[in-house]
Amino acid sequence: MIAETPKNKPRFRLHPVALLNSDRLRRSLVETYERKGNFKYFIGVVLLILSIASLFYTNDLVDKLEEREEREVRLYGEGLRYIVNSPDDENFTVIMGVIQDAVTFYQIPVIYVDENNFPIHRNINFPKNASLRDKERIIEAQLVKMKSEHIPVPVQIGEGKTGYIYYSNSFLLTQLRYYPFVQLTVMLLIGYLAYLAFSAARKAEQNRVWVGLAKETAHQLGTPLSSLMAWVEYFRSDPNIDSSIADEIEKDVVRLEMITTRFSNIGSVPTLKQESVSTIVTSFITYLQKRVSSKVHFFIHDQLSEGQTALLNKNLFEWVVENICKNAVDAMSGIGEIHVTLQAPPNSKQILIDIQDTGKGMTKANANKIFNPGFSTKKRGWGLGLTLAKRIIEDYHGGKLFVKSSEVGKGTTFRILIPAKIAEEVIPED
Template sequence: MKRKRHSVLVLLAGLATAIFFSVLVAAFNYRTGLDDLNISLSAAGTRLGEKLAQHEAHLTALAAVVRMGEQEQTDSVRGLAEAIASFYPRITEIATIHVEGASAVMTRYDQPNDRVEEQNSAELPVLTTPGSTVVRSQTGDVQHYEIYKLVAPGLYLLMKIDAGGLVADGLVPHDYGYQLWSEETQLINRPLRASTLLTATRDLDVKSASQPFRLEMSRGFRTTELLPPFVVLPLLLLLAAAFYLLVAFRRAVRAEQLQERRAALLEQETKLAHAGRVNALGEMASGIAHELAQPVAALLSQSQAARRAIVIERRDILEQALDANVREAKRAGDILGRMRAYIAGGASQLETVPLERALTETMLLAEPDLARRGIAVDTVIASGDRLLRIDTIAFQQVFHNILRNAAEALAGQDDPQISIRAEASGNQAMLTITDNGPGISAAALPHIFEPFFTTKPEGMGLGLPLCARLIEKMDGSMEAVNVGGARIIVRLPLETA
């Protein structure tokens, strides 16, 4: 496991180094691409500025020729316009516009035959200073724009230019995207021709007195451009190796954890087996101590009575004492026999007993101790003639234990009381024993039937678990609740007619 962990750490360190180197290579290539973009943008801006300057020179030359005579339609203007249109195809129209009031007459010179058109002078831009120019994009046709130059009052010179021709001669690299703007109007938009991982965009204002344009240029970066194969392939191999080692390491860790869990489970099973043996021994000792206390005390009392009968020569009292001793000895033998059967896992010795009789006999055993402690007992038995099928000795053992716990909880309590209620509910008898003591804490309540759990300083935590198991062997159940004091509820099946 240590060797695998060391190998994983070494490989991860190598992978981190490879990733760092790849990032450096990608950053260098990206920076190089940005430099190329800036160089291309600067060269394109310079070339575009030269073309815009040509437009200004053409306008100046045409304006000079137009001002030479009173009539615009001269052979000189026509010849110069035809020459310009022939050498510069992007200039698609050259015309003069003569304004007379609300109307204007436009004469085109870019074709062999002049063409005269009339238009509304309100559609012309307002220019007041001779020599001034204005650029206006054509409505509905953003690929073209128009330059108006005021030659003289009421006389305009018009040049219409195809904006696409400004970049038609390789001004921008073929794999770049670009946009050309005239103020807020987009004249050209050519997006990148291929999908890329990253895109960088730069813009440049082209300086021109008559044509204030902005050129934006975009360049894409493909994955193979940022991370060449000689970088990607080793990185992929390292990633694959790292993934393989991580999977193997995780499997090894899981196997080790599984072994640890199995070892812990085996240890827990051993502890549980030991606890089971201790629990059985404790239950046996507790049951014997509980049940034999009454017969032994009765034997001692009757033996003392027999001795007094001998002294006073009362044969009748002596016979009664000896008969009682015989009964209690048999009772002690029955208790030991039933405990032996319980430890050996034998079946309970069930018998049919009326509900009232079962409780009455049980109370005869417990009343002397309760009276000695000054505890008042209120017993109510309903449907006392209904028959229980119980192990009488075990039944008495359970209730003797419950009553003793209640008596101990009432120690030092003002006006200690125990209430016993027995009633039939369907095919079950429900017996409740309630005391007016402090009750069971909320933290302890869910655990009181667990072996070895106790709230008493001197307790072993075996009494109530033993009682619960004895009741279960009679097909019954036990539960505990708080009702101010503690209440134990025992449910046992009733014999059906």
């Protein structure tokens, strides 16, 4: 229920959206992204099962085809033995044609070496216009390869003489042998593309959630802000009210207006200006220190050189620092130290900002999920603060925001990386 205000005094009413149950929203976001994460793993498992099944099936086909090719080569050898050991006046043209066609049909490279070690080849491909010497070298190389692949098939040609048939796998068998690996690569590629598509869809939905929530929040803050400004003027006009009270309220109203501007900037391209990183961080930490628990002590370790700047949107960048610091204060239960270190490593084009607390720390599993929308270790809140902070740094400022280190019971360190600029690089405006 909203209390009535005296006549002619400003008043405002909270829009129903402002009464949104943040815990319900946070749970909804977490459930949404957990479901999508489970779906991603399901796709990965299905692709893995299909790949393994395909590997086993194809290997079975390869083994069967290899056995069949070996039988064809042995049949070819039996045909040679039968012809050599049969009477000279018998006609074997048809039989030998059938046997040779079987080897040719499967495109099995075959080299028969007689008792004098003279090679006779079948299905050996030679380059066009190859000389006799070139063909001999190719046959020698093929023999070396065939000896390493299969045990030669002996052919008894009578009177204790033996010839040998050397052979290689057919081109079809070779293709099938490598096919599972090609198929697995294709499966992995499909899985990777599916992951990219899923990530893009998730990011697009995430952007819609952020932008919609931010715009609606900025819109809802507009009405009470206007009313609060009217209240400030009312207090100042009343001689019975200490004017310093109105001044302090005005400071917080200005702060709320800045927060409204931040939310309005989400979803649109912010304006970046060359700013002194040390100045922004130091002045904001000074402001923040007066508005958190007196038992939280801030320490700034500024190691940046004079004139070190970066392209920043001041309001949004301060928001990032505020979100991280307030999370640190919550993690310390309002008692502890926060160390903010600013540095630019030699020969580096980046500025490093480490924000370290002495709080309860977090597990590795939570550290991996800390930037997910809706994730929070607190019972209250939307779980969007660090998510928005990461978006601001990475999407708007071209930097990085991540958990540098965290140890349960000892604290957490967040690291911000932003591209550095030098003051002399500033281009004067017309």
